[in-house]
Amino acid sequence: MQILLIEDDATMSGFLKEALVDEGHDVAVSGDGRDGLMLATTSPFDVLIIDRMLPYLDGLSVVQALRSMQISTPVILLTALGRVDERVRGLRAGADDYVVKPFEMAELQARIEAVRRRREIKTDPSQLRVGDLVLDRLTHSARRGACEISLKPREFRLLEYLMLHADQVVTRTMLLEDVWDYHFLPQTTLVESHICRIRLKIDRGFSRELIQTVRGAGYRISAGTDT
Amino acid sequence: MAGFRLAVLGTLFSTIAAIIVFALIYNATRIASKEELAPIIAGDRADVLSDAISDRLPLEQELRQTVAHAPSHTFYALLDARGKVLFANITMPPEPTEWSTITRLTDPQMPQGVQRIDGIGRDLPNGGFLFIGEDASVFAALNKRVAVIFAVVFSALIGIGLLASLLIVGHSLKRVQAISDASVDIMTGDLSRRIEAYGIDDELDVLTEELNRMLETIEHLVENARQVTNDIAHDLRSPLVRLHEWIKHLLKLDAVRKDPVLSSGLEAALSQTTLIISVFVSLLRLAEVEAGSLQGGFTALDLSALVTNICDEFSAVAIDAGQSLRCAAEENLCISGDSALLTQLIVNLVENAIRYSPAGGIINVTLSSDKKSLFRLEIADQGPGIPEEDRDRVFRRFVRLDQSRNTPGHGLGLPLVRAIAKLHGAQITLLDNHPGLIVRVEFRG
Numbered sequence: 001m002q003i004l005l006i007e008d009d010a011t012m013s014g015f016l017k018e019a020l021v022d023e024g025h026d027v028a029v030s031g032d033g034r035d036g037l038m039l040a041t042t043s044p045f046d047v048l049i050i051d052r053m054l055p056y057l058d059g060l061s062v063v064q065a066l067r068s069m070q071i072s073t074p075v076i077l078l079t080a081l082g083r084v085d086e087r088v089r090g091l092r093a094g095a096d097d098y099v100v101k102p103f104e105m106a107e108l109q110a111r112i113e114a115v116r117r118r119r120e121i122k123t124d125p126s127q128l129r130v131g132d133l134v135l136d137r138l139t140h141s142a143r144r145g146a147c148e149i150s151l152k153p154r155e156f157r158l159l160e161y162l163m164l165h166a167d168q169v170v171t172r173t174m175l176l177e178d179v180w181d182y183h184f185l186p187q188t189t190l191v192e193s194h195i196c197r198i199r200l201k202i203d204r205g206f207s208r209e210l211i212q213t214v215r216g217a218g219y220r221i222s223a224g225t226d227t
Numbered sequence: 228m229a230g231f232r233l234a235v236l237g238t239l240f241s242t243i244a245a246i247i248v249f250a251l252i253y254n255a256t257r258i259a260s261k262e263e264l265a266p267i268i269a270g271d272r273a274d275v276l277s278d279a280i281s282d283r284l285p286l287e288q289e290l291r292q293t294v295a296h297a298p299s300h301t302f303y304a305l306l307d308a309r310g311k312v313l314f315a316n317i318t319m320p321p322e323p324t325e326w327s328t329i330t331r332l333t334d335p336q337m338p339q340g341v342q343r344i345d346g347i348g349r350d351l352p353n354g355g356f357l358f359i360g361e362d363a364s365v366f367a368a369l370n371k372r373v374a375v376i377f378a379v380v381f382s383a384l385i386g387i388g389l390l391a392s393l394l395i396v397g398h399s400l401k402r403v404q405a406i407s408d409a410s411v412d413i414m415t416g417d418l419s420r421r422i423e424a425y426g427i428d429d430e431l432d433v434l435t436e437e438l439n440r441m442l443e444t445i446e447h448l449v450e451n452a453r454q455v456t457n458d459i460a461h462d463l464r465s466p467l468v469r470l471h472e473w474i475k476h477l478l479k480l481d482a483v484r485k486d487p488v489l490s491s492g493l494e495a496a497l498s499q500t501t502l503i504i505s506v507f508v509s510l511l512r513l514a515e516v517e518a519g520s521l522q523g524g525f526t527a528l529d530l531s532a533l534v535t536n537i538c539d540e541f542s543a544v545a546i547d548a549g550q551s552l553r554c555a556a557e558e559n560l561c562i563s564g565d566s567a568l569l570t571q572l573i574v575n576l577v578e579n580a581i582r583y584s585p586a587g588g589i590i591n592v593t594l595s596s597d598k599k600s601l602f603r604l605e606i607a608d609q610g611p612g613i614p615e616e617d618r619d620r621v622f623r624r625f626v627r628l629d630q631s632r633n634t635p636g637h638g639l640g641l642p643l644v645r646a647i648a649k650l651h652g653a654q655i656t657l658l659d660n661h662p663g664l665i666v667r668v669e670f671r672g
Contacts, residue, residue: 009465015472080464085524102471102504154540180540184512184571185505187640188578193543 001025001046001116006036006062007078008054012101016049019105025112033057037065045073047112052079052090060093067094074115076108087183106217110169117168128163131223133202133210135163142202149201154179159198162211162221171218195219234392241388245381252373260345260366261326268346268359271301275357286355287314300362302344308354323348323358330367343367402431406438418446457514460507467507471500502637509639513624516568516646524565530602530670531560534594537573541581549586552577556594560602562670564651572647575640576606576666583610584663600672609663618657 003025007013013029020027028043030036033054040048040062048066052059063075077095079086090098096115099108128135133144140156142149151159161179162170172191176182180190195211203209212220279289290303294316304315304323312319318334320327329344331337337344346360402425409422421442424435474497483489538554545552580590588609596602613621613628620626622645625638648655648668658665 011469015476102468183567188544188581190544193547197543
């Protein structure tokens with residue numbers, strides 16, 4: 001993937017570039033907002049990763065400028081500010097996602113994957129399908145093979161999110177933010193408890209497990225893996 | 228009742244002052260009578276003594292004649308050398324050699340029409356003693372009149388004084404009460420509270436002003452201390468994130484991966500920086516809530532639905548911990564608030580209940596309202612509870628009751644809960660669940 005990283009902190013951008021290259025991306029780096037904006041408007045990128053605080057032109061303004069120029073390249077804002085309203089302001093400015101430093105590379109990688117895919121899926125299907133698991137978003141019902149599965153509202157939302165991101169890793173933080181709308185880390189096994197219940201409902205009794213735990217990163221729903 | 232006490236005390240002082248004035252006036256009439264009557268008495272004495280000599284009569288007979296012939300305003304009492312009464316038409320006063328006053332009280336035999344006799348006695352050359360008194364009824368009348376006027380004026384004065392002092396004292400006390408009310412507010416944490424001045428520049432207003440200035444300084448200092456903490460958290464964040472990234476980078480190096488000592492040491496360092504950063508994140512979040520700027524994002528929200536939803540979410544967690552989470556929420560209780568923050572408040576309390584309850588424990592979450600539109604949220608667990616003496620302390624930053632620090636958390640959870648509650652005007656109380664803890668949050672509907 002072609003990625004533009006706009007980050008003024010040389011240490012951070014150095015490590016980040018290295019890690020992104022390790023993941024197999026092509027990475028261009030810019031050290032300030034003005035230069036970064038120019039690069040983003042002149043060359044095609046798949047994803048822009050922009051730090052919130054930048055010299056000359058801050059990250060928020062860069063995003064706003066891009067959107068006003070009808071450039072819709074997915075943007076992930078990085079921030080050291082953990083403020084609640086900062087996130088809302090970032091998304092309102094036109095960013096696709098918002099990641100608070102420090103983060104695990106797996107977290108950023110999962111989100112890069114997610115924002116890029118979100119742009120690719122133009123239609124909003126009424127039915128989601130992963131292998132023999134079918135989720136009907138209109139009737140809120142699920143079926144695996146011939147088996148009807150009853151889901152509670154939260155379980156439905158969780159499964160829907162996993163299936164919308166089929167074959168991608170979704171992290172615990174992504175689930176908390178997008179499924180629960182919790183912007184803090186719970187001190188209990190909230191995510192695990194709910195994943196466990198869905199697993200019992202959709203995977204028990206089937207030879208192929210659809211929901212996989214990706215160590216150190218999160219979960220993935222996929223039909224392609226045998227257990 | 229303090230006001231009444233002060234008023235009575237004031238009246239008592241003015242009464243004492245009035246009595247002194249009255250005594251002075253009374254004494255003045257006594258001096259006046261002495262100045263007027265003493266020369267007359269001296270003349271009388273000379274007259275009766277010389278008359279007795281010229282009439283060649285013993286003094287007692289001379290007196291008897293004088294009294295018989297002219298029943299005058301003059302009275303006599305004559306003793307011989309041995310103290311025997313030879314003649315008397317009045318009772319001798321107890322100290323006759325001093326200027327004395329005889330009233331009907333001390334001498335009931337006083338003639339009709341006479342109110343008071345003033346006089347003085349002298350030793351005679353033959354060793355006897357002669358007391359002469361003059362009718363001083365005029366002075367008695369004067370005294371009486373003064374007393375009446377005084378009584379009238381004085382009772383009026385006392386009445387007005389008592390009333391006025393009750394009013395003034397009551398008023399002052401109301402202002403003192405206002406100061407005391409403000410102090411209570413300030414002690415419960417509202418450092419921005421000020422005492423209202425009355426605007427008349429009296430001592431209480433001066434005091435109020437001084438107190439307000441003092442509060443200003445204190446608020447400033449506290450604000451400074453908080454600001455310094457927040458600044459540190461804020462400024463150290465970026466270097467810490469960099470440190471974190473450096474450690475992560477080192478952990479990826481082949482040389483490190485092959486060295487178990489180095490890699491486990493770096494893993495430990497990484498987990499410590501993660502911990503520090505999470506403390507700073509919590510600290511900044513707390514500061515953000517405490518600053519109160521989030522109130523702008525308040526919307527009307529259904530507290531009942533919020534509580535029910537969170538209970539639904541966490542009942543799975545409780546079941547996995549071998550506990551039971553029960554929820555009884557009255558429906559449609561709406562308040563104005565920030566739903567993300569209130570969610571965090573409730574989640575925080577429910578998670579605490581789960582974390583501190585033993586397996587098999589029951590956690591009861593209830594939401595109810597009373598007639599005064601006070602919404603009461605209670606989260607009751609069966610954990611170890613919090614001793615009464617620690618219940619205030621646990622809301623302070625970095626206070627953890629578990630000294631061993633084996634349990635996760637850094638003592639910023641409950642301060643955040645309280646800050647969120649305060650932002651929403653809600654009151655938090657910790658109660659005993661016998662056994663366990665009840666956290667009660669009361670919202671104004």
